[in-house]
């Protein structure tokens with residue numbers, strides 16, 4: 001379905017992309033958008049491939065968004081390597097890379113934000129107070145700039161995906177938000193641009209996150225339905241491997257409300273933890 005399979009075009013200015021997208025849409029073609037912060041890996045490639053298969057045009061945005069990082073977070077050290085990213089985009093089937101400068105995305109400091117007051121303070125939001133307002137606001141801008149028919153996000157950022165889906169519904173964005181399965185390394189560690197911050201030992205130890213979540217799933221299958229016990233099983237394994245848990249929660253898959261007592265509906269484990277100085281998040285459906 002993709003146009004110009006061998007050509008990858010880079011667009012830097014929001015107005016130029018908006019003009020391009022309007023033209024594409026008016027000719028009856030579909031646009032898939034894959035929003036990213038770069039440092040692309042196989043997880044991103046799977047999103048781009050999915051978009052290229054299902055849309056005429058695939059736009060990959062590469063923008064390390066300053067408004068979603070707290071003052072003491074890793075904005076400055078977040079990996080930036082456009083050349084390698086372009087190669088991955090080309091190979092995965094993208095048509096356009098949108099790589100704006102911060103001054104193009106934010107000619108004025110942002111004063112209008114998208115909030116979800118309840119959900120943005122839970123789980124990751126409890127430890128990263130401005131994070132989700134920054135994410136939702138930049139994704140809203142990207143939707144308005146790229147005018148996608150479909151937008152693709154990894155399920156790895158489970159809370160983020162839920163918030164973006166909800167924003168699209170609440171604010172009537174004419175876009176179909178598609179979530180894609182988490183891609184894992186052989187060890188079970190979820191692929192993330194932040195994995196490269198870790199030493200080889202930390203990276204090996206971090207596979208305990210997946211092991212811990214799988215153990216909770218195994219216990220549930222064998223009849224253990226206590227939320228506390230299942231959370232303890234995850235915590236025990238991650239901490240044994242040297243991880244520092246920030247939170248482990250078991251939540252309703254549908255609305256992300258925390259579960260207490262016994263597992264009742266479709267449940268998902270959400271967690272954040274540190275291996276060394278690297279903060280990792282993951283999830284597993286139970």
Ligand code: PAF
Pocket residue numbers: 035036037063065068135138139157160
């Ligand atoms: O998941 C990410 O990489 C970012 O949060 C996103 C969605 C591209 C917004 O900056």
